[in-house]
Amino acid sequence: MTVDYFTEDGLIKQIGLTKEYWNKVIIKEIIDNALDAIEPLNSKQIYIVQDVSSMGIYDNGNGLSCDTVKSIYDFKFYISQNRVYVTASRGKQGNGLKTIISICFLKKYRLLWHTNEGVILEGTIDPERVKDGEICVEFKEIGITQKRGIEICRYDLHQSSFYKNYVYFYSVCNPDVSFHLDYLGTEFHNPATIKCVDKSQNISLAYYDFDTFKQFITKTQDGNTTYKKFLEEYFGTRIKNKSRIKSKIKDIDFSDQEFINDFLMLKEDQQTKKYTLLKKQLIGLSNVLNTSIEIEDSNSLIGKNDMVIPCIVEFSVRKDTFKGDANRKEADIECYINNSITYNNSWSIGFDGGWYKIGNKSVYARDLDDLLKDMSNFSFVFHIVSPYLKFTDAGKTRIDITCFFNELLEKLNKAIAKENRIFSSDNKRTNNRAVMRDYVTDAFNMASDNGRYAITARQIWYKMREISGVEEKKHTYADFTQEILTEWIDDNPEYEDKVNFSDRGNFFVNGSQNGLGTANVRSFINSIGTSQNIFRCYGGISSNIHIDPDFDLIYKYDKVLYIEKTGFDAIFKAEKIGEKYNMIIVSGQGFSTRAAKMLLYKFQKMGLKLYCLHDLDISGIYILESFGTPNKKFKECIYMEDLGVTLSDVEKYHIEPEKVEIKKEDKKKLNNLSYGYRRFFDAGTFYRRVELNAFTTGQILEMLEDKLSCVNNLPTINLEDSLNIDHKAVRETAFMRIMADKYREQLEKIHIPIDLSSFKGKYTVDMAKKEIPNIEEQLIERYEREIMQKLNIS
Incomplete structure (x- = not known):
């Protein structure tokens, strides 16, 4: 009965919590509702204000209207449709605000609603009518407001630490929200630590059993809505297109096997992505366990109500010595569920009682508090995210994680062992x-x-x-x-495309510069070979046609130049060296990176000839030789031709070597070089070198001309086989040229004044993109009418 909300025993049955918890219920429910309201926003703000006579919780969302507030006081039905969505939510049962109303009535608090219409609305419930089993509410506007949220007068005053704890715990499990506390005029702020994440759309067919899905459709949809439109709105275009059901909602026979099979097929299609939406809700703890909760329906013969529900548990384990805290006797444990706090923290996470090994001891435990409380030099944080959790009480104060507890325990023990290794005897690691x-x-x-x-x-x-x-x-x-x-x-080669090393140089292909990092190289390599040397001719009702050449890479380049330092690539680009010698230019920074070798090895496999331009110093010689020597970084041989700087280049251009201090590692390298190089480099306590920078640009270009001008291995293309003619385009283009010549003089005399005053105003880019095609079409249509009339064309 609705009046059960307004008796102490009845409310305890409704919410499962005794009276001493009710003040906590008020704050938790209001904050959870505020967080739901601001979920889609790019800036999320929660304000908690406690003054001498009232407590208020406000947000920067759209707020509730007066009509919505009044409808909440109708205890015969739920206001929120969210309760039929199966999501990893903070609650969404539709009765959270009703609970607030009931608690305020029983504790004789005044409940004030700061609405989006700018008025403060109060609903007063007649206690005498409640005794008679009726809920009679009188609504009164008692002021104006710029806030959006709920204010409670006569709320039992708590210490500032009470509110600070709430702000801290909610900030941990909602790192994209900024929380502001004003306690008796003293302000505290916990700003968001990450970019805002919209978790409001985390809905998936994979989370539903058939009966719940049917309830979702019937309770949220108008009968005239098509089933495909419903699927598109909630689950996306791809799911809509896969469905075979084309009926309106009112015409669907939900017991028909065709519809059941369609549901099971769509549900299975989303199974592979069941964790994707949940990952939006992670708060960034260091250990993550992807698990599941299995639900079987013994009455379901075809499995339509069986579910394998995804669940993600993230947690962190931190060990400290706590040498200065002699009073600390138990572990510090924080527990969160679906981006919200729990009423009883570590007591809230339960499982089958028994003896469990944790760390280096065995304990009897029925919940996380039993399991971990003796580990006084550890701190733990847990966050459980799932669209379905098994609660063991009406107040949702305790969940049962028995179905995946052993998985969690195994991962938890590994994390504890890792922390213990970090904090070895001297708290340092030598190797x-x-x-x-x-x-x-x-x-x-x-x-x-x-x-x-x-x-x-x-x-x-x-x-x-x-x-x-x-x-x-x-x-x-x-x-x-x-x-x-x-x-x-x-x-772990399957993750190579996920790890990107920073750009250490550039490569120039098709006139564009690309950073020499793994992401760019990987993207470029994947694009090689996609061209087909089919030159598409296209056009239409215009005065010209277009032939787009689609040359494959090997028809444009036959060689690659690797330079060991950046800077010269810009000079070569200005002098069009790549075009002159049909050459791709790759510039690095010293020894080549994995990305550079991946790129060069790909070119080698394509048949391009590779050249290396380097300084004449010990490192330069080793850079050249390193390409042909497999190592841990790259296991393939790359064959490079020495383009310089060579000993003969130094002699030809009369470059005076500079002397630099020789390092210990250079002495070892020097001993492994050939006699000619050792003789040139070795100068006792110094060694000689000549860098590329010692040459003028003209000299370097001359060196390239001497060594590359006679190399040309480009294949040829048969245009007869490659040119793809669009006869319709050519025909229409020829026709338009004839028409343009025939009517040119008459057309030049036709001019219509154009008035664009109706489009006056400031447009965003998106608005302008939508409006401009309409303007174009209107202008063309006006000229069409004028031309047809003036030239007598019909």
Whole structure:
């Protein structure tokens, strides 16, 4: 009965929580509703204000209208249609605000609604009529407001720490929301830490059983809506196009086997993406477990009500010595569910009672508090995201995670062991390379959201430092990128396209400059060979046709030049060296990167000849030789021809070598060079070198001309086989030329004044894009009528 909301025993049955929890219920429900209201916004703001006489919670959303507020006081039905959406939500049962009304009535608080019409509305419930089983409400406008939200007068005053805790915990599980607290005039702010994420559209067919899906359709749709339009609105065009049902909602027989099969087919289609939407709700904890909750319907013979519901558990484990905190006896544990707080924190996450091994001890546990409370030198944060969770009480204060607890426990123990390794006896790790190898997979998963996103090597490195304790010193990052990460990519080739090393140089193809990084190289390599040397001729009702040549790469280039330093590539571009010698130019920064070798090896396999232009110094010679020597970074041989600088170039142009201090590593390299190079470089405690910069641009261009002018291996193209003629286009173009010549003088005399005053106003780009085609069409139509009349064309 509706009056059950307005008795203490009845309300306890409705919400499952006794009276001492009701003030917490008020704040949690109002904040959850505010967060739902601002979910789609690009800037999300929550304001909590406590003064001497009232507490208010406001947001920057659209707010509720007076009519909506009045309808909430009708306890015979639910206002929110969201309760039929199966999503990973904060609640969306439609009765949260009704609960607030009931609590305020029983605790004799005044409940004020700050509406989007700018008025403060109060609904007063007659207590005498409630005794008679009736809910009679009198509404009164008591002022004006610029706020959107709820204010509660006479709310029991709490200490500032009470509100600060709420702001802190909600900020953790909603990092894209800014929270503002005004406590008796003292302000506290928790700004958003990440870019806003819209989680309001996280709806998927994969989350539904048949009965729930049927209820969703019938309770939200007008009967005249087509089923395909419904699918498109909620699940997207692709799902709409896959469905075989073309009827209006009112004409569908939901018990028909055709409709059931259609539902099961669409549901299965979305199974592969069932985690995608849930990942929007992750808050960035370091460990992520993708699991599922299986629900079987024993009465369902065809499995239409069986469900495998996706569930993601993210958690962090942090160990500290807490040497200065002698009073700390238990672990610090925080628990969140679907971007909201729990009423009882770690007591809220339960499972089958039993003995479980955690860390290096065994404990009897029925929930996370039992399991972890003795681990006093650890801090834990858990966040569970799922469109379905098994609650064990009416107040949703406790969920049962038995179905995936063993998976979680296994991953949790690994995370604890990892933390213990970090905090070894002296809290330092000596073998950084060994440590990095242990953590590279976890660092990649953290940085890429378990392989969902492409990332940079530097992003993996930051997560590596965060979870391993390795510090960034002189060689650690170079060791990581050049050795550890390269080995890991070789062992995990399926993720190579996800890891992008920064651009270390450029390459020039088809007149455009591209950064020499893994993402650009990978994209370019994937595009090679897509051209077919079919030159498409097209046109239409115009005075000309167009022939688009689609040359394949091998018909435009027969050679590649790799330069060991950037800067000269810009000179070569200005002098059109690439076009002159049919040559792709790749410029690096010293020794070639993995991306550069990937690109050059691809060119080699295509049959292009490769040249290397380098300084005449010890590193330059090793750069040239390194291409032909497989290593951990790249296991293929690349055959390069030495284009210079050579000993003969120095002699020809009378370049005076400079002397530089020889380093210890250079002495070792020098001993491995040929006699001619050793004789040139070795100058006792110094060594000689000649850089490319010692030559004038004219001299370098002359060096290229001497060595490349006689090389030409370009294949030829048979235009007879390649030209694709569009006869309709050619025919229409010929006709328009005849018509233009015939009527040119008459056309030049026709002029219509154009008045664009109706389009006066400021347009956004999107508005202008929509409006301009309409303007074009109107202008053409006016001239069509004028030309037909003046030239007597019908």
